[in-house]
Amino acid sequence: MSEFGNENPYKPVPVRLSRSWIETEDNNVKSFLFDFVNPEDAEKFEYLPGQFCQISIWGWGxxxxxxxxxxxxxEQLLFSVNRIGTLTNRLHATADNEIIGLRGPLGNIYPVELFKDHDVVIVGGGYAFTTLRSLFLFLVDPANRDNYGKITVLYGARTPGLFLYRDELEAWSNYPNVEFVTTIDNPHPDWDGVVGLIPPVLKDIAPNSSNAFAIVCGPPIMIRFTLPILSELGFPEDRIYLSLEMRMKCGIGKCGRCNLGHKYICVDGPVFSMAELNGLVKDM
Ligand SMILES: Cc1cc2nc3c(=O)[nH]c(=O)nc-3n(C[C@H](O)[C@H](O)[C@H](O)COP(=O)(O)OP(=O)(O)OC[C@H]3O[C@@H](n4cnc5c(N)ncnc54)[C@H](O)[C@@H]3O)c2cc1C
Ligand code: FES
Incomplete structure (x- = not known):
């Protein structure tokens, strides 16, 4: 028997689109809420923040x-999808009640066990806030909240209309012992909040690093300029986590499409600490 038991790991399970809505003013990011068609699939599907799924539409990929x-x-699953190519454009055209395929949950998780008894600093840019939403709601949930210290979130977008989950942001900033800062790149007539790119704003907020983990997700340029600020603030490499996005095929460590050094992003990641990543780059 394989490591997957009798299950075929390439076989998607059916999920039905409950509803979808446009997230961003430019119409490029849409969110999708799915229900499992079969209750036994819902029961088996156990996940934690940071994981991903392979979504498929017959004939489109x-x-x-x-x-x-x-x-x-x-039980409902939420995905937020940026429209850039064949599958994502087709996904944006999915009608309510349409049934599509899903494999997962895949990949590793944000190490929420390791974060226990620590402050958590979440830094997200643009439409990469998806799994950070999952993480934030997990940490502030009443069942988990006492396990974590102060939670600082810095979420940046180019313009006010490009934030994801705009209806939820205000409520999130009202949780106790949470500092939730949103920032946009340049002054805008509809915005009276913080203005500035993520790295300098992070420097201004200066979250205390002495007992904290940081998680960073966003475009590569934002990550590149944010990491040195975290170092400056005193975060060691083993307390900084990133979630990597790389082209994938099988999603289960079989095809070799997503390797970084001797690791596969799809099974050993997508979440890595900076210490692990630096080790991998040195190994290559
Ligand atoms: C672990 C993981 C999680 C992800 N989570 C999300 C998410 O929550 N929301 C979201 O919108 N996207 C996410 N992505 C990216 C998403 O998988 C790609 O955008 C998607 O594969 C594009 O499919 P497509 O058929 O529409 O594009 P294609 O038609 O295949 O490609 C269109 C263009 O985009 C480029 N491209 C495609 N995929 C990638 C990629 N992964 N990286 C860089 N360039 C790419 C192609 O080279 C081409 O230029 C994630 C990727 C990974 C690996
Ligand atoms: S996508 Fe096949 S090994 Fe990672």
Missing amino acids: EAPFGIASSPVEG
Whole structure:
């Protein structure tokens, strides 16, 4: 028997689109809420923040998407998808009640066990906030909240209309012992909040690093300029986590499409600490 038991790991399970809505003003990011068609698939599907699924539409292909819902929210699964190519454009055209395919949960998780008794600093840019939404809601859930210290979130977008989950942001900033800062790149007539790129704003907020983990997700340029600031603030490499996005095929460590050094992003990641990543780059 294989490591997957009798199950065929390439076989998607059917999920039905409950509803979808446009997230961003430019119409490029849409969110999708799915229900499992078969209750036994729902029961088997146990996930934690940071994991992803392969979503497929017959005739259009399959691609990985981070799970934006949080396990504390129930059985429905949320994904937020940026429209860039064949599958994502087709996904944007999916009608309510249409049934599509899903494989997962795949990949590793944000190490929420390791984060226990620590402060958590979440830094997200643009539409990469998907699995960070899942993580944030997990940490502030009443069942988990006492396990974690102060939670700082810095979420940046180019313009006010490009934030994901705009209806939820205000409520999130009202949780106790949470500092939730949103920032946009340049002054905008509809915005009276913080203005500035993520790295300098992070420097201004200066979260205390002495007992904290940091998680960073966003475009490569943002990550490149944010990491030195975290170092400056005193975060060691083994307390900084990133979630990597790389082209994938099988999603289960079989095809060799997504390797980084001797690791496969799809099974050993997508979540890595900076210490692990630096080790991998040195190994290459
Ligand atoms: C672990 C993981 C989680 C992800 N989570 C999300 C998510 O939550 N929301 C979301 O919108 N996207 C996410 N992505 C990216 C998503 O998988 C790709 O955008 C998707 O594969 C594009 O499929 P497509 O058929 O529409 O594009 P294609 O038609 O295959 O490609 C269109 C263009 O995009 C480029 N491209 C495609 N995929 C990638 C990629 N992974 N990296 C860089 N360039 C690419 C192609 O080279 C081409 O230029 C994630 C990727 C990974 C690996
Ligand atoms: S996508 Fe096949 S090994 Fe990772």
